[in-house]
Amino acid sequence: MVRFQDVEVCYIDQKPILSNINFEIKPNSFHFLAGKSGAGKSSLLKMMYLALAPTKGRVDLFGRDIKGLKRFEVSNMRKRIGIVFQDFRLIENISIRENVALPLRIFGAQEKVIRRHVPELLDWVGLGDHLETFPAALSGGEQQRVAIARAVIARPSLLLADEPTGNVDDKLAERLMYLFEELHRAGTNVVVATHNENLINDFNYPVLHIVDGSLISKL
């Protein structure tokens, strides 16, 4: 599914932010990506969703080296990935229904499919009564759930969540984790980047731990 081999990332004239990264995520898995703020978790995730290329080494995604992918191949590969951004990245001037429907529109889904799936999914994340609400009217936790709904609506093979519990209380964080578990049981590979040690301890999944730009795997 995902394989990193001797991966190094550094910006021009700066010391590497990630070095000697080696790991593999097998199909049907759930991983935590742990580490302090600024440890390099987001950079690692960016490589997984093809927003950042490694300076050295090789990254394979769905069995293909991400280097040298053509523009349309990158688009096609991203269609198989769902991303929950740390800052949600909801579009402010459209309703949450339209925000969640966006991936389906990109994939060219029929309008009747969109009309059926979007309310279902928003019900699933507990926002079924807010279809026409705009993101600014929602709390941080509600916006996070909209972002999750948008990330999973197209049934991605790989779900990448960057600090999905960073803006919510412990109770809601736990509830979001149950949502991810449910997705995992439905066949989605999940990678959750977090610095919340309690969460990692409460859920028994393998952890990819990043310390000072290096990876320490813990099973």
Add this chain to the structure above:
Amino acid sequence: MLRNRGASIFLAWIIVCMIFLAVITLVTVLLTNSLSKQWIHVVDNVITVQVPEADLKSQINDNITRLGSTLKILRGIPGISKIKIFDKQETLKLLSGWLSESALKDLNLPRLLEIKLHKAVNVPRLEKQIKAVVPGVSLDDHSRWKTNLALLITMMGDVGWVFLGLILIVCLTSIIFTVVMTISSNKEIISLIHLIGGGSEFVGRICQVYILKVTAPAALLGTCIAILTIFVFHQHLHNLFPSLVTEKLFNGGTTLILWDWCLIASTPLIFTIFSLVTVRASVLILIRKN
């Protein structure tokens, strides 16, 4: 989804003004072209003959006037279907628009004959033949006037098309400017669309819908204002000069044909198609550059 209210309002007003100018220019070009065709058709196959001192006796035959001798020769020429003789009053009426009554009183006017042809006649040879009997007679087949008019109309048409081209360039430049502004002010949304898996084609489609919502109503409004202006202008013209040929313009006459009206009505459509192609091309170029 995309936001750029300031640029949209700017673009809408530019398009209203430009489409207004484009329709007015188009109507002017089509009208000029059509009127010139009508005028040329009127004078085609017509020869004007001027007979100075028409009532004096002919040099060859004392029993007949110079006008009579001219008519005798003309009636013997095959190809002439009709001869109209203008009397003095009619000739004065023709000149009254150009010269004052006092000036006309002192003029020794020639008699005018209008000859309608049904087949080609060798005008220089006919003139020579008449002059041998009635010296001083002149024949005019209007060829020089027709050539000059055709040249003038062609020039006006060319200037009109250049003007239309410039208007189109201004519109398309404004659209490109708006697309650049829209893309730069919606970078986050476009980047999100890319991360979700939307390619440049999808972004291009969104931008097209966005620009279409601005340009199509603006183009339609510009066309409506232009057509309204033409109607008002025509009404004033009709009140000022009731007999002018333009009175046929809106009464099923021949001045503007159905095809011309279709062309005028399709101006906003043609423009919208041009703008959509421009949006798509500029979005693809901009995204590939970034």
